[in-house]
Amino acid sequence: MARKRARVAATVMVGVLVLFIGSLAFNAASSATRWPGPLDLVRRYPWITLLALLPLAFFAMWPGRPDDDASKQHDQGPTELQRERRETQAFQLPARNPRFTGRNRELGQLRRRLTDPRAHTVQAIHGMAGVGKTELAVEYAYRYLHEYKLVGVLDAERGALIPVQFQTLAAELGRPDVAPQRAADVVYGLLAEKLPWLLIFDNAERPADVVGFLPTGSAAENGHVIVTTRRGGWASRGGTMSVDVFSRQESIALLTDRIPDMTARTSDRIGDVLGDLPLAVSQAAAYLDYSNTPPEAYLELISTKLDAMLELGLAHGAQHVVSTLWTVARNRLIDEQPTIQLLELCSVLAPEPIPLDLFIGRVALLKEPLRGTVSDPILWVNAVGRLADLSLIRREGSQIVEHRLTQSAVRAAMPLHVRNQNEQLALRLLTAHLPQDIESDPEVGTLWAQLLPHVLTVTQTGPSAETAADVGQLLQLAARYFRQLGNLTAALPLAERAVAIHQAQCGLDHPSVGDDLNTLARIVRDLGDAVGALPLATRALTIHIAAHGINHPWVANDLITLSQIHLTMGNHISALWLAYRASIIHEAMCGPEHPWVGNDLNILARILRESGNPREALETAERSLFIHEATYGRDHPYVGIDLTILAGIHHDLGHTTEALSMAERALTLDERTYGADHVWIVNDLTILAQLHRELGDARQAATLARRALDVLSSSGGPYDRQVASAKFLLQTLAACGQENA
Template identity: 45%
Template sequence: MWRRLASAVAGLLVLFIGSLAFNAASEQSRWPGPLDLVRTHPWVVLLLLIPLALIGLWQAPRRDRARGRPAPATYRLPPRNTNFTGRDATLRELRQRLTSVNDIAMQVVHGLGGVGKTQLAVEYAYRYRSKYRFVAFVDAEHPDLVASQFASLARELGLTEVSAEQVIPWVYGTLLDRRPWLIIFDNGERPGTLAHALPSGDLVRNGHVIVTTRVSGWSSKAGVIDLDVFTRQESVELLIRRVPGMTTVVADRIAEQLGDLPLALEQAAGYMDYNHTAPQEYLALLRSRLEDMIARGELADRPAVVVATLWQLSVRRLETEQPQAVRLLELCALLAPEPIPLELFTSSPDTLIEAAADPLAWDMTVGALAGLGLARRADSSLVLHRLVQAAIRAAMPHEVHTDARVRLCHALLAAVPHDIHGDPDARPRWQELLAHVLAVTKDDPPAECAAETAVLLRLASAFLLQIGDRAVALPLCERALAIDESLAGRDAEVGFDLITLAQIHRELDAPEKARPLAERALCLHESCLPADSPAIATDLATLARILRLLGDHGAALPLAERALQIDQAAYGPDDPYVSFDLVALAGVHLDLGDHATAVPLISRALRIREASYAPDHLYIGYALLLKAQALHELNDPTAVDLARRGAQILHTQLGRTHPKTDEAFALVNRFLNRDSRQGHGDTG
């Protein structure tokens, strides 16, 4: 641009001077066109053109110098990754921090192994290498070998016969003549292990240092950028670019299975490329053989690096320095890749891990996982990346895996609320632990914890049924029943499985499947439990509800009445379980058209629930909707408001698209439409 501008200015100057000469020779008093300005204000135009010409002349040598500047010398800088994806904002942030006058010239990039720290640092070096005169890459994973790399670097800089003690300061001294420079220390350990190799004092201001590390504790030495996994968009972009035939939907699902870990995504792309595996087939392998798949697939530039072995060095180090942290890591590997409540380990009646008994030892044990980047630690929880868990599981001996699973089953069974319907705090606790229960119970159980696994599965299915996930609850309860039926002396537990399964089928609008299950449960419990057992009351109330759906109201009524009597005697008149019996009995009366009898029963149930549960609890919503139906049949105008309150609770707890929420709002609309028609009839 400046060259064109200088040429234009020079042309204008020639035109200006030529015009002056022509005017002098021809004694013209009038110039045509745009030259009128030159004629009328010649010196003003000249004063404007001279600075532009000088700028153009000044810029030309600068451009020539820039074109002639050699590329910066480099030492061991890896090749640029042609498939580097995303991270633009992080690269800009890194550049801004390194060049800020208010910040130090050393930055640490910290993150989980495989998250792309090295790739980010290398990409920074290439993207901004025109800003440096010298770029070096030092492997810092083994601190003892750093000095030898500086000795090699010294030879590259022309330094010979330098003692081992002096080589590092001499290198930095020589780099004063090559500033600005950049040195990347890759995969550094704790700050102390690199103290001898990092510049200090005035040397820092002459260049930039980037340290990549998995280890925490660098904030006192430098600014720290915590590098996270890819965004889902970046993961999908990489897979689509690398793998022919990859669709956005399949890429999204593969990225989810791999937890958006950049190294794993590159490894997956390499596997599919080498084996010509269709993306959908690769996804199926991930879902069924994750522990095996993370050991397969090569990276073109790092053929020896795979996710399965990525954290082995850290685990070996823990085994030496903090063996209890390895035990904790193994337990966490069998749980879900969700926040793991630390209370699960510290409050367990059985000793899950010895360190949990001592607050200091426990803090250091948990901190060791966070410090080495194997987990993220929050105030009361620990989170492991799903591929860290998979790699640990793959390396666990069978007996260690079995022992850890047995201990976790016992701990989870003690931690989850068993009284899902009567305990007001059951829902938040189950929401916190459900994913971990499902992770521990997903495979066939060892004999040592088969009974505990069955109970966990049944309780999980009952909780899922409570929040409306009926289809998810069904296979869990079927597994619980199969396990209990395979064990001796489990008649009562089989009965609990059967009645829960009957409740699920009732909610799935399959009362014909539910009835024999409920009848068998009642028969089993009556044969092995006292006649006044609350478990029998649950069977009776459930069977009464099923018979209502089948239209057998006459048979349902005495069952509901007997259930109410048992629970009132066992728990007292104001217990939440009594409210379920009251609702069941009221439902039978509603079906029989006896709305006046049903209303006080529902009102009493609602009062019990409002005293026992939070104002927006699902059970209150259900009771409000049932009462609204009864009152509307009695032409009570308060029915609409009750239905609205109930529908809003379901909307809040289950979501707008849930079938029960749709039914609730449909009920409100039906009431409003009926009232509107009645109003028009009165007016007419």
């Protein structure tokens, strides 16, 4: 009413001004001495007339008391929007979740899709169990309730009950006499009087159960349809919107909003353990709310007893807790044993991408009927597709991912002996599939990076007698891989566990223990504890000599490890003799051009250089380079090691140009192989820094030395000698006043 009064007042005001200005203009242009009727008053007294009319206009514009319109509105009933909301008819619409969190992007996307005239008016919300599909659809219905004349929800999980629900809806719309078979057509006809409308088919199991009840023809243009489903196959029947788990910020927002004592840090860690699955996060909030458990104590419980905790805490509006979701899904796979086997096997691995080649390439290790399924391309594609169709896994090209809570629910439902069998099978698959030549083959790094999470998962618990050998071997291999990455702090406990497991399982003098001790000695030595590494390597040598004799290649490997330890301790004569003995064994067993001989020569060259014999070291290093390039090509990591040694030797001999060329080539090769921040490029950077300083380029020398220190500071080990070398170079530059030249 106030807005209408303002428009009337504005009109009156404009009329007054037009009359006044027009009368003045007419008076000036006219020679008449009198105007007709009352208008003559305007001619004779224009300013008095204006002053008389202005109060009338201001009165018309006066808004009155602030509550005038509100009181009249209250007397006259609800506003237009309120009447529209009140007139919206709801059918089986669940109560709104008053603490609904997040999903603004998904709600906006769903609204745009439903209202876009170019898009389908049928939209399927697709996602795994527990992701919140029904919650999203119900929140959409309430958020846009004022846009619809009718909002109905039909339970589509059992297709046979859909006609009965349409019959009930028809009765609410005034047609109680309709048979179930005709109810859907009648309802869509009646809905023509309630435009627009929204129908939600909730938890549809199969497209075939619902497609016969979707609107067609003109009826499809009069309203919107949302289908929530875990199943695929909806693209040909409408639009499909995939819904994923919460973002971490949404998990944090839900927990901190509902639990007063919850901190952002604790909620972040809870979200991580629960994989940000909305049902699990809501379940956690419900449990914390009614149990008054401190958030930190709850975090400890789900970190150590996740399977049991998933049975506790029913979230608002939920029909299931997370632990029952697998039971529901298993009922749908009751006659598909190979598919169940695959899902159970994946559940004992990490919740990370699993390459399908892990199963295809090792089919002989699988048990029937899964073995037969994997062997048949069509059956295999169907089995993987079936799990993806039920949203129990997510397929990403040649990899599949099973959510951590799906894994937990599947594991909890497995009998203990079945779980043990799957864990043993996972260990055998990984042991057989992972390459063991970690140090010499740069191509294995990609596969190791892909499977490392699964290795750490299957080896995290104490092994049984049946699994000890595989667990110990995988731990030793993982330790070697971490050492290759330069992450010594991660490598050390794995190598120590490998030793302990193999000793307990195989005895103190078993060759497997010797292998583990050799790996452990190298890690301890790299960490700067050559004294602690010496007895480990000595014991490994003793075990291998007793098992294989004095001239075995494994004995030579132990001799090389001992040689490097003695070199670190400054015992050049012992180091030289040990490396020389190792090279004789390898050359006799494998031939003079074998790459293992090249490795021995590389170590010998380093010892000769540090012993003050650069010319003999040069000849030895050049032979090592020749062997490695002939075996692996010019871009192999071993070639980079040779080039680094040669650069240092040429530097000692005063061959600055040759040293600079080799050091630059070594850095380029090592960066390509390991990355720009790997600890193994530090030697390249330090040598280059020294060379640039001697060439008078102090600025570049300081840049390279600082970069070496930055790499070392972020590494997983002390690397004392390299740190000291880089710091000494920077101090020398600073003392000479050249650092900022």
